[in-house]
């Protein structure tokens with residue numbers, strides 16, 4: 001049986017663009033980070049920054065500190081209080097670049113490679129389920145769409161389904177009180193062993209696997225997805241937590257179109273309150289994710305280049321998570337790439353204005369001068 005997923009088809013004017021783009025209506029994305037990143041959510045990072053004036057002391061991009069006028073930290077100023085899993089992947093590539101993306105004007109161009117990556121994702125999604133547009137009338141409706149799509153996956157697995165794609169996950173991992181949202185590319189359920197495996201799809205414009213550095217980014221992304229999913233299964237994520245972070249009114253009646261889909265799932269909920277009660281109870285009947293994989297696919301031929309298993313390490317993930325959160329909370333300055341990874345700067349559109357790059361170059365030149373002055377060391 002083919003499952004159904006719903007997508008937000010019409011939005012009320014008050015709803016953030018962030019939310020609208022979660023639906024499968026996304027038609028384009030940007031590719032400022034390398035040649036294989038087909039993350040749909042990357043669009044947000046750039047779209048939010050387009051046309052924004054550089055802010056005060058951040059003009060050179062060094063300081064992600066509080067906005068001088070509003071006292072907002074980057075988490076609030078750039079991300080409306082919650083983060084996407086893909087944000088951490090981008091930070092791993094270059095945090096300084098993340099900062100520039102939000103604060104300096106960038107040109108967003110659609111290109112054929114990006115469209116191909118998006119098309120491949122969409123083709124895989126449609127092979128697993130049909131999408132049905134719904135009308136939305138509030139932020140609560142938007143989140144009800146995500147919840148219903150998660151419900152479709154849960155019901156699918158509990159009814160003997162083996163495969164689900166584009167599964168929304170969310171939560172506040174590691175007791176840090178920072179809300180995260182993401183979309184898992186693929187989950188496979190094995191009813192015999194009662195295990196669930198996760199696979200993250202990355203498309204490649206060249207017929208080769210990405211660098212170790214890019215692979216690491218993708219691994220962390222997959223590990224965060226597992227953490228969010230597992231927290232839902234373990235009952236760590238509550239409806240109160242979701243409502244508080246997303247500023248949702250749990251009791252607000254859902255729109256007519258959403259209510260019809262709730263009915264189709266055999267539920268009687270009229271608001272997020274009842275809907276989440278039902279789903280959070282139901283997902284605890286599933287099991288945590290067992291194995292993690294990243295699949296690299298060549299865009300032109302759809303050929304799988306590799307399907308690599310990832311070793312999940314919660315302590316490593318937690319350490320990295322907390323380090324990257326410091327940037328979003330203004331607890332430290334943005335960090336650019338180290339000298340060993342200076343090759344990333346070669347295709348960075350901010351290279352000509354990058355303060356971090358300039359300082360690193362000066363430091364490197366100083367060290368060389370000092371070495372030459374001292375002569376050969378024995």
Ligand code: SF4
Pocket residue numbers: 094095096097100336337344345348349350351352354355356357
């Ligand atoms: S030039 Fe280099 S250090 Fe600066 S933002 Fe780009 S990648 Fe990062």
